[in-house]
Amino acid sequence: MRYFKNRQTAGKLLAEQLKKYKTENCVVLSLSEGGVVVGAEIAKELHTELFLLVTEDIDLPGEPDPIAIMSSSGSFTYNRSAYSTGDLEALSVDYRPIIEQGKMIAFQKINRVVSHEGSIMKILLKNHIIILVSDGLRNGFSVDVATDFLKPIKAKGLIIASPIINSSAIDKMRLLSDEVFCIDVLEEYINTDHYYEDNKLPSHEEIVMKMKNIVFEW
Numbered sequence: 001m002r003y004f005k006n007r008q009t010a011g012k013l014l015a016e017q018l019k020k021y022k023t024e025n026c027v028v029l030s031l032s033e034g035g036v037v038v039g040a041e042i043a044k045e046l047h048t049e050l051f052l053l054v055t056e057d058i059d060l061p062g063e064p065d066p067i068a069i070m071s072s073s074g075s076f077t078y079n080r081s082a083y084s085t086g087d088l089e090a091l092s093v094d095y096r097p098i099i100e101q102g103k104m105i106a107f108q109k110i111n112r113v114v115s116h117e118g119s120i121m122k123i124l125l126k127n128h129i130i131i132l133v134s135d136g137l138r139n140g141f142s143v144d145v146a147t148d149f150l151k152p153i154k155a156k157g158l159i160i161a162s163p164i165i166n167s168s169a170i171d172k173m174r175l176l177s178d179e180v181f182c183i184d185v186l187e188e189y190i191n192t193d194h195y196y197e198d199n200k201l202p203s204h205e206e207i208v209m210k211m212k213n214i215v216f217e218w
Contacts, residue, residue, distance in 0.1 A: 001184065001186065001195075002163075002164070002183055002184035002195070003195055003196070003197060004163060004195060004196050004197065005196075005197050005198060006196055006197065006198040006199075007034055007037040007038050007135050007163075007196060007199075007201075008037060008038075008040075008041060010038055010135070010163035010183065010196070011037065011038035011039065011040060011041025011042060011163075012041045012045075013163070013183055014038065014041070014042055014133075014161050014162075014163060014181055014182075014183065015041045015042045015044070015045035015046070016045075017161075017181045018042055018045065018046060018131070018159075018161065018181060019045065019046075021046055021129060021131075021159075022045070022046050022047070024046075024129050024156075025127065025128045025129065025156065026046050026048045026128060026129045026130075026131055027048050027049050027050075027051065027124060027125055027128045027129075027130055027131070028042050028043045028046075028048050028049065028050045028051070028131045028133055029051050029052075029053055029120075029125070029130055029131065029132055029133070029146065030050065030051065030052045030053065030132075030133045030134070031053055031132060031133065031134045031142040031143070031145075031146060032052075032134060032135065032142070033052065033201055033202075033204065033207045034134075034135035034136070034192065034201055035052075035133045035134045035135050035162075036050065036052050036207050036210060036211060037135065037201065037202065037207075037210070038133055038134070038135045038161075038162075038163065039131075039133035039161075040210050040211075040214060040217075042131060042133060042161065043214050043217075044214065044217045044218060046131075047218040048131075048214075049124060049214065049215075050210070050211045050214040051120045051124075051211065052207070052211060053071060053072065053120070053145070053146055053149060054071070054072040054110050055069045055070065055071050055072070055110070055142075055145055056069065056070050056105075056106035056107075056109050056110050057069055057106075058070060058076075058099060058102035058103065058106055059102065060091060060095050060098060060099075061095075061098070063091075065079055065082035065083070066079055066082075067079055067083065067088070067091055067092075067095075067099065068099070068102075069141070069142075069145045070103060070106040070107060070110065071110075071145055071146075071148065071149045072110050072120065072149075073149050074107070075145070075148040075149055076103065077141075077144050077145045077148045079141050080141075080144065081139035081140050081141040081144070081169075082139070082141070122152070122153050125150070125153050125155060126153055126154055126155070127154060127155070127156050128155060128156055129155070129156050129157040129158075129159060130150065130153075130155045130157070130158050130159070131159045131160075131161055132146050132158065132159065132160050132161070132177070133161050133162065134160075134161075134162040135162070135163065135192055135196075136162060136163065136164045136165075136189075136192030136195065137160075137162045137164070137165045137166060137169055137173070138166050138169070138189045138191075138192070139166060139168070139169050140169045140172040140173060140176070143160060143172075143173065143176055143177075144176075147176055157178045157179075158176070158177045158178055159177055159178060159179050159180075159181065160173050160176070160177045160179075160180045160181070161180075161181040161182070162181075162182050163182065163183045163184065163195070164182065164183065164184050164185075164186055164189070164192070164195055165180070165182045165184075165185055165186070166185075166186055166189040167185050167186060167187050170182075170185055
């Protein structure tokens, strides 16, 4: 089992693996704020733009995992990593008013963030190799959300990069992408913060500035 000093260190190790893409037209799309910290090191090495896919969980009372996630494009993705098709059908019927209300609340939250930061310009992703970056993948749910978001975009290729990936998700990652880069595959995944000695994240404002100023660190 691999432990990292912090997310920057893990990002630098991944950036070494991805050096062969330095001459390609790439863009880094992070799946979380922790992924931005990891992705910044890759973006610096490859001289690429760095973006964050803004999402919001839709939760149900008494359920430990979100039933779905909404992205900044308005896409609504069910959590098939945590729930079976039968469970999702039953929950969708039983909790329909709560889910619909959750969609509206999620959309409002996303719009507040996006209006402050600016939305991802999809034209900047077109005809690029898109590198989806996370600070840890316990399952394939966040990648499902990203692939739904990317469906209308004609990308040149799709790469997944994460320092740690749960062994139960690695096969799915390979099916969804052209190539997967990771440092360690874990049989038992505790939680992402556990694998970083210093797991403190920058503030949201610092994350935004990191993305906006990435070109000055090439």
